[in-house]
Amino acid sequence: MRDDIATTARGPSIHIQGLGLTLGRSSILENVCVDVVPGTIHCLIGPNGGGKTSLLRSLLGQMPHTGTIRIDWPAGRRIGYVPQQLDFDRDLPMTVDDFMAITVQDRPVFLGLSRRKADAVAEVLDAVGMSQKRKRRMGALSGGERQRVLFAQAMLPFPDLLILDEPMAGVDEVGSQFIAKAVLDIRAKGTTIVWIHHDLAEVRELADTVTCLNRTVVFTGSPAEVLSPEHILEIFSHAHHHGKKP
Amino acid sequence: MMESLRLLAHDLALSGGLPASFQYGFVTNAVLCALLVGPVLGSIGTMVVTKRLAFFSQAVGQAALTGVAIGILIGEPPTAPYASLFGFCVLFALALNFTKNRTRMSSDTLIGVFLSISMAIGASLLVWVAGQVNVHLVDKVLFGSILTVNDLDIAVLAVMSGLVGVVGLARYNRMLLASFNPQLAKVRGVQVAFLDYVFVVMVTVITVASVKIIGAMLVEALFLIPAAAARIWSGSMRGFFAITVAISTVSTLVGILAPMEFDLPIPSGGAIILCASLFFLAATVSRLFTRHAS
Structure with a gap:
């Protein structure tokens, strides 16, 4: 230690x-x-x-x-929390950015990611190597990629x-x-x-x-x-x- | 205010600014209702579908049938038994949610049980009270009748739409997150159990307020069908929301105006849902073809 x-x-x-x-x-x-x-x-x-x-x-x-x-x-x-999994329909048109918006902002997700949060979201998704897949649907990601997104949300705000x-x-x-x-x-x-x-x-x-x-x-x-x-x-x-x- | 709106539409219709049918007050009423019901049911529908509460919303819609029967029984006007409708449906929805939180029964079983009980009560009461009123009045509540909408109905609808819109949109993300993972939502400060109740009440009050336009039997279809069609056509939550609201508003307008314009003897509720179903059919077929092509 x-x-x-x-x-x-x-x-x-x-x-x-x-x-x-x-x-x-x-x-x-x-x-x-x-x-x-x-x-x-x-x-x-x-x-x-x-x-x-x-x-x-x-x-x-x-x-x-x-x-x-x-x-x-x-x-x-x-507190940042990374759950084991998410419970949602795989064909829900929720992109990685949408999911991040749902977790980190109150502004309704259908209005898009708020400008104040956009940089921070880009940074944490980059940290887990998901910045190329921000427009992908959550349901279309592999299990491992979805876990990385779940991890990314736990970094906002910094825990x-x-x-x-x-x-x-x-x-x-x-x-x-x-x-x-x-x-x-x-x-x-x-x-x-x-x-x-x-x-x-x-x-x-x-x-x-x-x-x-x-x-x-x-x-x-x-x-x-x-x-x-x-x-x-x-x-x-x-x-x-x-x-x-x- | 309603009167001046109708007068304005009347004058515009005479001068050619609006279609001729706007000379009639009830057409203006109908269009106003459509412009409230379409967007509100559509946007709440995106949440109903995302949270997988389709069956729940159907149960609440059919509970309205029982609400109408109770209303007639206790002497409310058969075309606007709002106290019984709101009273019974909200109680039904709260009891259902409370029981769901406290048992390990799967939610579709539980909803099925509640739905059956409420239908049994409703059917028994309706037959019992059928002698007291003109049965055709009951038709109007079951299947929607835009022609009988009055200022009270529009006011109830406007107030409920405003309330549901403000409460629902402000908590849109939180309500979705609570259904994706309640633990994560709690860590992020979402009051999961409380918001569950809020959502259930939202669905219920807007269902009841729309009963006159779409009818108790069909109102839940407008939560589901536009969102189900939009889900096929959209690639993000923004598109999902926008397309849902568009389909639901166009369907409501067409469903209300087409029977009047073409003098078709069908209820507004049926026409609205049939129109929305065409969108769903188109979405499903287009998906089949794109899949086939790829």
């Missing part, structure tokens, strides 16, 4: 203590404790159904939970806290390089980043801290320490085995 982060960070620190979440009769999260250092990339990994997305939604204040989540904001409180819900799932090689570079650029400006990720090789490369979640925290630490191949195999095969029990 870098040493300079705490002094230069614009992003918040996050302290999650004894977080619990129950939906119906099933317990989703139990006694989860996570600390996120300001201005770092904190990756969440773990098996499907392990509660990663539920933890993010609790963090966003969109899930009723027990325990405490404390977010200490040093300055601004802008103090960036939350990514597995944006690399289904993203091609080029796309994930654009996203990885953009995330590193955002961290360089001191933003705190919480990132659900499924590609352990990439986590090893990008994360400052990684937490493995399977209903509760399985392990947490710097990737170099905790992501040894033996460790991972043990955790995931155990989770798999455990999940198969009646």
